[in-house]
Amino acid sequence: MNDRIRVLQRQPRRISITLSYHVHEALLSRSEEEGRSVSNLCAFLLEDALRDQRRNLVTPAQPLIHQGAISPNSHVKARRF
Template sequence: MRSQSTPGPFLRPVRVTITIPYNAYQALIERSNHQGRSLSNLAAYLIETSLQALQPNEHHQSRSEAMDGYQRHA
């Protein structure tokens, strides 16, 4: 049996749960309503296009750099 991380001819979508700032959530809701698409579809599209836009050397950023200023508070 093939693991989910092993590429195959037909990859199925994977469901994930993330935590985002409230203002980002509100912006996603407004944009998804304006475009007439689901929040899930819009979020997946934005993540995918952002990853495609990365330059090859940006794949090696540290985790803190990749978070684009989103800071966790203890």
């Protein structure tokens, strides 16, 4: 693989997501408090969450099950905001 292709592969990627009104408002408020864009805040939060997940080697639902918040057989998805 040549150097130009390697550099292009490391370029930031853009995605689109749909958020609830309340999540968007919380992100907007926090981004204003921290003096950063909503996009930058979202990127930071996602990277931080992925880093924590890799560090703990735990899937997102496991801590809730172990803490007794949901039963292991529950079909309800837990959401944290």
